[in-house]
Amino acid sequence: MKKALLLIFLSCSSLFSQVFNPDEYNWDHASYSNIQVEDNADQYEILRKKTFYYYYDDEGHLSLKYLFHRKVLVNSTSAIEDLKQIYMAEAKDSLITFQARVISPNGNVTNISPNNVQTGFHQKLGMEIIYFSFEGLEFGSQLEYFFLTQEYPFITGINERIQEQHPIIKYELDILSPKNLIMVGKTYALEYEFNSDSSLKNQNHIFLHLDSITAMHEEPISFPLAHCARAIFKVDENLLSQKKEIVSYDIIAHDIVNNLHRELNKKELETLQQIKNEIISYSQKHSGSTVRNIENYIKSNYHYKNTHNNEYDYININSIYSTKGYNETGGFILFSHILRSFDIKYNYIYTTNRSRLTFDPEFATHSFLGTMLIQIPSESDMLMNPINPRTRLGYVDCMYLHNYGLFIEEEYVNGEVIASAKTRFIKSKPAAFTVDSLNVKISFGDNFTENTLEVKRTLSGYSASLYQPYLELVKQPSFKKEIEESLINLVDEEGEVVNISIQNGTANLIGIKPLKVEGTVKSDNIAINAGGDCLLKIGSLIGEQSEMYSTEDERTMNIESPFAKTYVRTIAFEIPEGYQAGGLDALKVDEALIYENVISGRFTSDYTIKENLVTIKVLEFYDEVEYPKDLFEDYRRVINAAADFNKKTVLLKKI
Amino acid sequence: MRYTPKLQLRQETYLLYSIFKSSLLTPFFLLGIFCSGTALFSQKKPSEYLKTYKSEVIVNLRSYSHTSINLEKGKLLTQRKHQKETLFLHNTPHQAALETLEYTPPFSSIENINAFCRIPKKDKDVYQTQKVSRIANKSIMSDEVFYEGFKAKQFEYPSLQKGAITYLEYTEIIHDPKLVGREVFTESNTTVDREFSLSYHKDITIDIQYYNCTVDDFDYEVHSSGSTITHRWVPKQIEKIPLNTNTQEFLNTLPHIAYRVVSYSFKGEEIPVLRDLNDLYHWYYQQNPTYITAERSALSRITDSLVYNEPSEMGKAEIIFNWVQSNIKYVKHENGFEGLSPISPEVVLSKRYGNSQDISTLLTAMLTHAKLHAFNTWIGTRNLPYTYSELPSPLSDNFMITSIYINSKYIFLDATTTCLTFPLPSPHIQGKQALIAIDSNNYIIQTVPTTASELSVNYDSAYFTINSKSLVGTGKRFYTGHLADSMKQVLNTKNQDQLNSLIKSHITKGSNKCQSDGYNLTQEPFKTSLKYNFEIPEYAYQTENRIFINMNLENVVSNLQLKDDKPNPLENSYNHKIIRDFTLQIPEGYIVGFVPKPLEIKHPNFGCIARYSLQDGTLRYQLEIDIRDLHVSYAERDNWNNMIKSLNSAYNTSITLIKS
DSSP states (O other): OOOOOOEEOOSOOGGGSSOOOGGGOOHHHHOOOOOOOOTTOOSEEEEEEEEEEEEEEETTEEEEEEEEEEEEEEOSHHHHHHTSEEEEEETTSEEEEEEEEEEOTTSOEEEOOGGGOEEEEETTTTEEEEEEEOOSOOTTOEEEEEEEEEEOOOOSOEEEEOOOSSOEEEEEEEEEEETTEEEEEEEESOSOOOEEEOOOSSEEEEEEEEEEEOOOOOOSSSOGGGGSOEEEEEEEEETTTTEEOOSOHHHHHHHHHHHHTOOOOHHHHHHHHHHHHHHHHHHHHSOSOHHHHHHHHHHHHOEEOOOOTTOGGGTSHHHHHHHTEEOHHHHHHHHHHHHHHTTOOOEEEEEOOTTTOOOOTTSOOGGGOOEEEEEEGGGTTEEEOTTOTTOBTTBOOGGGSSEEEEEEEEEEETTEEEEEEEEEEEOOOOGGGSEEEEEEEEEOOGGGOSEEEEEEEEEOHHHHHTTHHHHTTOOOHHHHHHHHHHTTGGGOTTSEEEEEEEEOOSGGGTTTSOEEEEEEEEESSSEEEETTEEEEOGGGGGOOOOOOOSOOSOOOSOEEOSSOEEEEEEEEEEOOTTEEEEOGGGGOEEEEEEETTEEEEEEEEEEEEETTEEEEEEEEEEOOSEEOGGGHHHHHHHHHHHHHHTTOOEEEEEO | OOOOOOEEEOHHHHHHHHHTSOTTHHHHHHHHHHOOTGGGOOOOOHHHHHHHTTTOSEEEEEEEEEEEEEEETTEEEEEEEEEEEEEEOSSOGGGGSEEEEEEOTTTEEEEEEEEEEEEEOTTSSSEEEEEOOOOEEEEEEOSSEESOOEEEEEEEOTTOOTTOEEEEEEEEEESSGGGOOEEEOEESSEESOEEEEEEEETTEEEEEEEESSOGGGEEEEEEEETTEEEEEEEESSOEEOOTTOOGGGGTTTSOEEEEEEEEEEETTEEEESSSSHHHHHHHHHHHSOOOOOOTTSHHHHHHHHHHTTOOSHHHHHHHHHHHHHHHSEEOEEOOGGGGTSOOOHHHHHHHOEEOHHHHHHHHHHHHHHTTOOEEEEEEOOTTOOOOTTTOOSGGGOOEEEEEEEETTEEEEEOTTSTTOOTTOOOGGGTTOEEEEEOSSSOEEEEEOOOOOTTTSEEEEEEEEEEETTEEEEEEEEEEEHHHHHHHHHHTOOSOHHHHHHHHHHHHOOSSTTOBOSOEEEEEOSSEEEEEEEEEETTOSEEOSSEEEEOOOOOOTTTTOOOOTTOOSOEEOSSOEEEEEEEEEEOOTTEEEEEOOOOEEEEOSSEEEEEEEEEETTEEEEEEEEEEOSSEEOGGGHHHHHHHHHHHHHHHTBOEEEEEO
């Protein structure tokens, strides 16, 4: 990861020479000398980004005021579009102060009326938010705003993303807390760590003041968001209670287990038994292990509801049963109790989506507890995600694998449940788990038009996961046809799918049986007429391939992909009578990627010819989901070998 | 595609018609319109539903809407009652649990929501009812629309599960009768019982128009009861559309009815509402106050500073148009009456953003200040199938532009469209009727011209040689007219990497291995040009004594076959031409062995030519595709598909060079 170019701003602002009250923050506090921006600056430049967390003792209760201040140079008309609406906070947080202004290119200042602040239900985000709009924005103007909100005082881990799509000229992050609360922070993809200022009498102050942060850098086959500059902070110690390591994974494990395993009342126990009976009845009609039947039954009859975790209707067993819905907490409560009622041992795993944030095993915070999974020891330690209806045991979202996680195990000691926590690496699935196998037999029509392609395709693992959960849900004929045909028309996107049949297109078979598709495609596009001869576009039958032909600047990020995978392709055709095949030797390709002394990625193709039957076999695989950046050129060669094969043609020459 | 048998049912017509209708129908009508939801429940058991609709996911058991326009104390009261009963047959119908009923104050409001669901009772083949307990009032916002002013009533159906039926009934109050009404007869799900009815006081005259359907497509009845006339439409067939389709975007093809209040009589006097375009215009004009620009206002200062040195009317218009287009940001903006009545141009100038009405009002004011003949103009964009003469109602338009009268003709200016070159009409209003506001009493209807295909050309010429198996050459590509405007918009980035990548995508030809190590971009008002060099590695297929080259380096429009199951015609943004002109230097020692036959297809609305010619040791390939209509209709589909098929066949043909 290319580190942002930084110059640390070491001096501490005079703002903090006395006890700071965020309620008094105003433009004067924010004043600073004008920053000159070059003409060729980006679409917009973030001149200033200041984030301020003010924890304070409010009559014995810890409270938090959050201040955010931003100043942006509008350097293109498209930036006006991006900046027309500014989202400030969720409506549940109370807005204390809001000020905004526009400084025109000639220096005129227009203050934005507080009447511009509105609250609305954002359809896409699914929540009520407070927002405002700027007026008077024009090319070359500067917009500036700050707001102060009263928020819930999270202290167990706040993840501040520093780097953005646009460069930041001046960045400030300040955390003030009561003297007894010691805050600590850690930075990622930055050369600098938090500083602390011990001069304040009644407050602790840690901060990060930086100059010149470059825009986020993107490279193909990588997860830039996961590796952008960020800071995470948390409370570490309470001097009053003399508690250290307040954010400890052991305590978290204990709390989680106690919360999810709280004792059920009589009515809840009856309901649980009822659900259990229904699962038993379901299991009698369906094959598979008890765990799979539990998951299939619950996911087929209950739905995940993305609501606040404390919403009673979706966390109480009785309500879950009657509403047929559960939220994240409710889902884990339900699955935990059901698994326990069947005497099935399980563990919890907390981790992050590695495409957005990599789990740091060295720094315990709630920021890394993004998603919880269930591990079943009796099923070869396979993982399960109760809240995702599109996954099944042994197959969870690939972004939660190849990452560290917090493993929470529970034991019963003298009837008491004891939880223990350890951070461990969660391995990804091997390339053999995700296989995309394609078999195409070509029968030529007259003059190489209306050719018939008999296609058989088998998909397993994550390749199948793009289809299996959806095929049974889609009923609308035209949409269903479109999805089904997309499974085989990769051989010729303009071809006509004459018939198609699909097996195992159901969510309950994810990870158990591969998706099988067979069909016939009529194609006019695989042969190029060349005055009696024919150029057969044999490579096009494997479908369009990713390519990395462009030579890049020096690779700075590791090569990261969602999952390891294998492609197996077989193409066969009979040389028509009166023709001879030429150029077959060009189909022999072999490019390999060596990692840790073994072939870890490869594209290989070859052909055989028996009597008149030509059979071409292609194998492509990538064993790892992450390769060091040093192997980028080798990786690129393999990827491009597949893209080159896609352009291969065979000459059928009239004798 | 559209049929408009005008069915203007005035009172006399109705009375004649009603004589032939049995009075026994009255209770049936009343039942269909005014019944309470619970009383009308289909009384099947859960198991019967599951059996009847086993291959379905969601079934609309009932979808009724009823518009009533009543006369009370000389005023019209308009409301639409909706009644919907939906059966869910998949295991987890939770996504449908959230219901959002949007409305736009002060034009409409929602009242009398009655919502509940019936859930199959455990182990018993009966339903139990669960009421919706909380209905929240929400302000709706999105990233796309600015300060919308949309409100919504939002609630969730509890305990939805397989076999559950939701029931929803509510009343939408339309606060101005001019704003009714339209009924679209398509559904995303199988619909068992669909009905629309319209009732109104006998002293009210209503006009009804059919679009993409005729009265014969419905079981249609009209009846009177007391002083109320009621029409009822039950579609014989219901076209299914994809889930979550925004029907407003497809009104050109979807079957629907549009109706409007023409007038009503009160105490013996006829009170006009929307009798004709005159009524619509005068109502519109009242909503749009004339803004007088003070001499020392910001508007006058800016306008004067822009045009002080420009003598010609066209020059002044162009300068002002370009300034408004560049400096006032267009935002979809629906905030109460701002949607029907623009704010003052001075305010728009200060805010620097506005909806189409705000921007056109500002542009008109600035042009007028510059002593040009400029007029506010209402218009419906191309996704609306109406004309003002057929439907003089607010349904006919959704946009505003400015018209100027210069050199004895009207020019239509849409400053909301980024990068639109003056004085081209924007693509989304071409061919549409424009209602030009001359003054408080006078207006003109003019049709916005469609631009000729010759105006918007995508041209690429290249000269190349064969080097080993690679094609190496130089090329020139240009875009004119609307295509040049689109390119300007695409290339509007300050990020050089992004710009290089965008340009590469336009230069790439032959295969994605195509490389270019240099280009020269020129942007003029009507033309965007690119000069470039290129190399396509491994493109030619070479044997011992032959070289095969497919001269079709780009398969333009190859994927535009219109499918049988897609009745929507192909909509072109604007008429345009695509021209390719590629010349191959024949390598020394080779002669041309095979050249494909020429192709020529002529149709009044589209056509293509592809031909090869030998000239001085070169082989030239010219392809021209001419699209001369804004859409390919359903009737023209076969001809269009034949052209695409012929083109694809041409694209799959290679020339052969033979060693001499």
